[in-house]
Amino acid sequence: MSVLRERVTLVWLGLxxxxxxxxxxLSKDLFSPAVAVVGxxxxxxxKVRFVMLDFMELRQAPIPVRVAxxxxxxxxxxxxxxxxxxxxxxx
Amino acid sequence: xxxxxxxxxxxxxIFAILFMTFMQDRLKDPxxxxxxxxxxxxxxGGIDTLxxxxxxxxxxxxxxxxxxxxxxxxxxxxxxxALTGLLFMMSKSIEYFQKxxxxxxxxxxxxxxxxxxxxxxxxxxxxxxTSLLTYVWIKSRRAAYSSLNRxxxxxxxxxxxLVDLLWIVIFPLLYLMKAA
Numbered sequence: 001m002s003v004l005r006e007r008v009t010l011v012w013l014g015l016x017x018x019x020x021x022x023x024x025x026l027s028k029d030l031f032s033p034a035v036a037v038v039g040x041x042x043x044x045x046x047k048v049r050f051v052m053l054d055f056m057e058l059r060q061a062p063i064p065v066r067v068a069x070x071x072x073x074x075x076x077x078x079x080x081x082x083x084x085x086x087x088x089x090x091x
Numbered sequence: 092x093x094x095x096x097x098x099x100x101x102x103x104x105i106f107a108i109l110f111m112t113f114m115q116d117r118l119k120d121p122x123x124x125x126x127x128x129x130x131x132x133x134x135x136g137g138i139d140t141l142x143x144x145x146x147x148x149x150x151x152x153x154x155x156x157x158x159x160x161x162x163x164x165x166x167x168x169x170x171x172x173a174l175t176g177l178l179f180m181m182s183k184s185i186e187y188f189q190k191x192x193x194x195x196x197x198x199x200x201x202x203x204x205x206x207x208x209x210x211x212x213x214x215x216x217x218x219x220x221t222s223l224l225t226y227v228w229i230k231s232r233r234a235a236y237s238s239l240n241r242x243x244x245x246x247x248x249x250x251x252x253l254v255d256l257l258w259i260v261i262f263p264l265l266y267l268m269k270a271a
Contacts, residue, residue: 006152008151009148012145012148012151020137027269037269044262047259051147056249075107080268083115
């Protein structure tokens with residue numbers, strides 16, 4: 001078993017890259033707040049999905065279980081972004 | 092095994108409710124939340140995320156090795172998971188120490204109440220998960236697990252990945268969510 005050839009290693013690398021993009025890229029003032037926040041939370045939802053499917057191995061789970069868990073990042077990101085857009089701008 | 096998934100699901104729902112309550116409180120005073128957010132160190136949060144992702148990866152490798160009966164490799168991956176869990180605790184301790192030294196406590200304002208509540212509950216999960224990983228690491232050194240006997244390490248691994256994914260949301264919520 002070569003660690004480098006494992007799917008979980010590729011997923012881990014992808015998650016690390018996405019974390020660097022949000023932490024040291026999107027969070028800077030290069031983008032408008034709306035673009036940054038939407039991008040950051042869509043990436044967070046994507047990261048959660050990959051942790052669920054590949055680290056938790058839900059890719060092999062029965063469909064109802066998979067749907068229930070995959071709904072979590074979608075609902076959480078939608079809720080956070082919904083509140084964010086409802087909240088007024090800071091002067 | 093089903094019980095573990097129910098517990099993981101219930102924990103996820105509780106955290107989702109906490110995230111919603113945080114956003115409701117932020118709605119009342121976004122300026123205060125934005126000002127307070129700027130006092131957090133984004134580098135700490137980012138590095139903490141990388142630590143937990145690496146920890147989860149190590150534990151996932153342990154389960155892959157177990158499935159293929161490469162039992163000699165399992166302890167080292169589990170130890171990697173437990174040690175990175177400890178590293179996260181150390182990082183959070185330094186961050187908390189800096190906050191307390193700067194006079195920032197849960198009583199400072201609603202943002203800091205949420206910062207200490209969310210990161211504190213999550214840290215308790217990390218402590219519990221690291222303890223479980225240490226337990227399965229010790230057992231794996233005695234070759235207690237195999238491809239036919241892997242329910243306990245798989246349950247511990249699933250819990251540990253939950254700890255990882257919760258932080259993936261907590262981090263941007265507290266550290267990165269700039270105001271409109």
